[in-house]
Amino acid sequence: MVASHTGTQDVLMEIRNVDKAFGGVKAVDDVSMDLRAGIITTLVGPNGAGKTTLFNVITGELAKDSGSIKWLGNPINRIKPYQAARAGILRTFQDLRLFSEMSVEDNILTAVENNSLPLPVGRAQRTARLERVEYALDRTGLSSKRKIRAKDLAYAERKFLSMARVMATEARLWLLDEPASGLDPNSYEKFLEILREEVKQGVTVCIIEHNLDIVIGISDRIAFLDRGKLLADDEPQKVLNDPALRAIYFGERT
Amino acid sequence: MLALQLTITGLQTGALYALTAVGFSLIFGSTRIFHFAHGATFIIAAYLFYYMNVSGYGLIAGIAAATAGAIAFGLLLNRFVYVPIQRDEGSFFTVFVASFGIGIVVQNVVGMIFGRGYVTVSTPLSFSVEIMEGLYVAPIAWISMLCAAVFFGILWGFLKYSQMGKALRALADNPELVRVFGLNPRFIAASAFTIGSILVVPAAIISGATSGLNPAMGHHVMLISLAATIVGGIGSVPGTLLAGLALGLAESLALLYVDSQWTEAVTFAILFLFIIIRPSGLLGRSAAH
Amino acid sequence: MEAYLLNLFILISIYSILGVTLNFIMGYAGIYSLAHAVFFGVGAYAGSFMAMHFNASIFVTLPVAMVAGGLLSLILALPALRVRGEYFVAASLGLQVLAVTIFSEWKGVTGGIGGLIGIPPLDIAGFEIFKPSQFIFVTVVALVIILFIINRLVHSSFGRSLRAIRDSESAAAAFGKNVPLIKTISVVISSALTAVAGVLYASYLSFINVESFMLDTSVLIMAMVIIGGTGTQAGPIVGAALLLILPSLISYLDFLPQTEIGSIQQIIYGLGMALLMIYRPGGIVGRKKHSETGKE
Numbered sequence: 001m002v003a004s005h006t007g008t009q010d011v012l013m014e015i016r017n018v019d020k021a022f023g024g025v026k027a028v029d030d031v032s033m034d035l036r037a038g039i040i041t042t043l044v045g046p047n048g049a050g051k052t053t054l055f056n057v058i059t060g061e062l063a064k065d066s067g068s069i070k071w072l073g074n075p076i077n078r079i080k081p082y083q084a085a086r087a088g089i090l091r092t093f094q095d096l097r098l099f100s101e102m103s104v105e106d107n108i109l110t111a112v113e114n115n116s117l118p119l120p121v122g123r124a125q126r127t128a129r130l131e132r133v134e135y136a137l138d139r140t141g142l143s144s145k146r147k148i149r150a151k152d153l154a155y156a157e158r159k160f161l162s163m164a165r166v167m168a169t170e171a172r173l174w175l176l177d178e179p180a181s182g183l184d185p186n187s188y189e190k191f192l193e194i195l196r197e198e199v200k201q202g203v204t205v206c207i208i209e210h211n212l213d214i215v216i217g218i219s220d221r222i223a224f225l226d227r228g229k230l231l232a233d234d235e236p237q238k239v240l241n242d243p244a245l246r247a248i249y250f251g252e253r254t
Numbered sequence: 255m256l257a258l259q260l261t262i263t264g265l266q267t268g269a270l271y272a273l274t275a276v277g278f279s280l281i282f283g284s285t286r287i288f289h290f291a292h293g294a295t296f297i298i299a300a301y302l303f304y305y306m307n308v309s310g311y312g313l314i315a316g317i318a319a320a321t322a323g324a325i326a327f328g329l330l331l332n333r334f335v336y337v338p339i340q341r342d343e344g345s346f347f348t349v350f351v352a353s354f355g356i357g358i359v360v361q362n363v364v365g366m367i368f369g370r371g372y373v374t375v376s377t378p379l380s381f382s383v384e385i386m387e388g389l390y391v392a393p394i395a396w397i398s399m400l401c402a403a404v405f406f407g408i409l410w411g412f413l414k415y416s417q418m419g420k421a422l423r424a425l426a427d428n429p430e431l432v433r434v435f436g437l438n439p440r441f442i443a444a445s446a447f448t449i450g451s452i453l454v455v456p457a458a459i460i461s462g463a464t465s466g467l468n469p470a471m472g473h474h475v476m477l478i479s480l481a482a483t484i485v486g487g488i489g490s491v492p493g494t495l496l497a498g499l500a501l502g503l504a505e506s507l508a509l510l511y512v513d514s515q516w517t518e519a520v521t522f523a524i525l526f527l528f529i530i531i532r533p534s535g536l537l538g539r540s541a542a543h
Numbered sequence: 544m545e546a547y548l549l550n551l552f553i554l555i556s557i558y559s560i561l562g563v564t565l566n567f568i569m570g571y572a573g574i575y576s577l578a579h580a581v582f583f584g585v586g587a588y589a590g591s592f593m594a595m596h597f598n599a600s601i602f603v604t605l606p607v608a609m610v611a612g613g614l615l616s617l618i619l620a621l622p623a624l625r626v627r628g629e630y631f632v633a634a635s636l637g638l639q640v641l642a643v644t645i646f647s648e649w650k651g652v653t654g655g656i657g658g659l660i661g662i663p664p665l666d667i668a669g670f671e672i673f674k675p676s677q678f679i680f681v682t683v684v685a686l687v688i689i690l691f692i693i694n695r696l697v698h699s700s701f702g703r704s705l706r707a708i709r710d711s712e713s714a715a716a717a718f719g720k721n722v723p724l725i726k727t728i729s730v731v732i733s734s735a736l737t738a739v740a741g742v743l744y745a746s747y748l749s750f751i752n753v754e755s756f757m758l759d760t761s762v763l764i765m766a767m768v769i770i771g772g773t774g775t776q777a778g779p780i781v782g783a784a785l786l787l788i789l790p791s792l793i794s795y796l797d798f799l800p801q802t803e804i805g806s807i808q809q810i811i812y813g814l815g816m817a818l819l820m821i822y823r824p825g826g827i828v829g830r831k832k833h834s835e836t837g838k839e
Binding site: 059061080081082084085086090091093097098099100101102106107109110111113114115116117118120121165169 | 696699700701703704706707709710711713714715716717718719720721722724725728732774
């Protein structure tokens with residue numbers, strides 16, 4: 001599963017000419033890009049560039065106006081969010097959307113359970129699930145907080161819980177919406193370490209991020225969105241050194 | 255001739271439904287507050303007008319009192335119930351339950367003051383006049399339609415041309431746009447409540463003279479408002495308007511086929527059909543979140 | 544006095560069943576139904592129909608009532624749950640209004656406005672339960688069984704899914720929960736169990752009419768759950784007891800107009816609902832408002 005970091009990686013997801021408008025405003029405007037296996041693709045761009053909307057469109061949370069998306073070669077144009085999850089595409093939310101009244105461990109456990117019917121589950125499956133929960137708790141350092149309700153956690157812990165829910169699953173593609181925003185330097189170092197480790201183990205990540213240090217630190221590839229349009233999708237150095245993009249990025253605009 | 259008669263009655267009812275429903279839809283669309291006490295606003299406006307009327311104050315004073323009462327209720331509810339709730343978590347249901355509770359209080363307080371039976375505002379305007387052979391229309395039917403036309407005309411201008419109107423429309427389409435407009439969300443919410451509450455007033459006043467009032471009718475008002483909002487498409491003011499009119503017409507025309515106790519069933523059937531076949535509503539964009 | 548208390552306790556346990564079953568969808572799945580009295584009514588009418596025309600054994604009346612309640616809820620749930628919470632409130636309000644019309648008009652089954660009289664007492668394997676002192680035993684056992692069933696469900700993966708949906712529907716879907724299916728199942732289970740309360744109620748009073756199954760009843764049940772505490776085990780029972788004792792408390796207070804007891808009761812619980820939502824959304828039994836540390 002470990003893909004090489006150079007050359008042409010397998011394309012996991014193929015996004016073609018995707019449009020999504022709200023009223024007259026095009027939030028995603030004719031975006032085409034590939035998400036390649038085993039690397040971290042970073043989505044950057046000013047606020048309102050359409051990054052989160054793109055996530056919403058990919059997972060079927062929002063219906064796109066036009067365009068097509070393929071996942072592992074199969075079209076997933078009318079996929080529903082729960083089907084996307086079961087197909088191995090998971091996301092986090094900018095506003096976290098933890099299961100706030102539930103304990104930390106229940107948050108993670110329910111993330112790995114995807115049976116809908118109220119039927120008993122076999123012992124082996126149950127054990128396997130609990131192991132995944134332990135793994136995620138351990139990796140994110142939340143083991144000691146397992147019984148605490150999600151909404152009673154400190155901010156950084158809640159960010160890590162949001163990550164833990166994804167980590168415990170066996171998803172192949174993670175769509176992370178500003179997972180490191182607002183973290184103190186210690187926490188985001190830990191976050192980056194977790195992320196790199198998971199990618200090494202074969203996970204593919206697409207991440208929305210504003211902090212330039214983090215962008216530089218983790219990106220294998222950078223996609224630049226502005227006002228819904230994909231202005232660049234290339235290797236980090238090329239994107240970061242483009243003067244026009246820098247101008248937009250550093251907000252020399254009203 | 256009966257069909258024509260029922261069409262006119264239906265348009266009259268529909269005009270009032272549309273006004274009430276658009277009030278709810280505007281508030282819900284732009285603030286995401288599930289203002290179930292919108293029915294209570296209707297009750298308050300209607301009974302204030304009724305009180306002024308039976309106490310012998312003039313028409314203008316009655317309208318003024320009803321309007322002031324409706325706006326005050328909307329704004330106070332927003333300020334002292336919704337804002338504190340939303341400051342903490344503001345989940346859709348917490349707001350709904352609080353709003354619902356206030357609706358119960360209003361219904362019962364009004365019931366204790368004015369009695370639980372039907373009351374009507376008596377006016378010669380609600381006496382039917384034979385305008386063609388076999389076709390009876392009361393002047394108040396024309397007044398209802400005219401009122402709706404005038405109010406919607408003003409609302410349209412406001413939504414299209416004023417800065418606040420544009421903000422309200424954009425928010426109804428996508429609540430996340432609030433930041434883009436750089437407007438104070440609190441001020442936007444207060445404006446939505448003011449306008450939404452004003453829209454109820456003509457419907458409340460005219461209903462007092464046509465169908466009559468009772469304190470429990472707030473639930474009926476809410477059923478119509480919810481149905482029109484959903485059938486029209488959540489967040490779409492023109493859709494809600496059309497749906498309100500259509501529901502009024504449908505209820506009235508249904509009398510050609512069924513007895514009057516089934517009219518609410520017609521509303522329910524239409525609502526259900528839409529939820530099944532076209533959950534995004536007549537003019538809604540998407541049923542997703 | 545003893546008869547009065549016995550009657551009160553029987554009603555409290557029947558309303559507790561209504562509260563517990565509504566709480567299952569409201570407190571754990573976040574589905575707010577304004578049609579709970581409809582399923583209460585369907586259970587009562589279906590059970591009475593069977594008891595009056597075929598067989599009064601609970602092994603006949605209960606299954607029929609539960610199936611009727613479950614099936615009817617499916618009609619409501621399948622379309623309404625496909626979309627969002629607001630739709631269910633609207634659809635359930637519509638169903639409640641429609642059901643009252645049907646209950647009043649379908650004279651062959653419901654007896655119309657006049658209702659049904661002479662409903663046979665509960666027949667449990669040949670024993671006829673008609674003394675209140677025996678009946679209370681039956682209602683309490685029924686309540687305990689229903690609490691047990693719901694407790695088991697809530698603590699399974701199904702229960703976690705429900706709570707996840709309640710806390711964040713979009714996140715639950717993003718983690719593979721088939722939200723409409725899960726909600727539909729929970730509504731069907733809740734409605735079928737609600738119908739049990741209907742059967743008990745009808746055979747206890749031996750008389751029912753549409754008045755018991757109107758919107759006011761749905762609202763009362765909702766108020767019981769909310770005031771007691773949504774999403775808690777004891778909350779709905781505490782709420783049911785409180786709101787059913789309330790009218791008698793009001794009647795002890797001489798300065799209140801005795802003719803308006805119903806209105807005063809409703810004003811108190813309406814106000815209670817609003818104030819609780821502002822200051823203590825968890826209800827009486829539920830947790831206090833959470834600490835401010837958990838804020839973003």
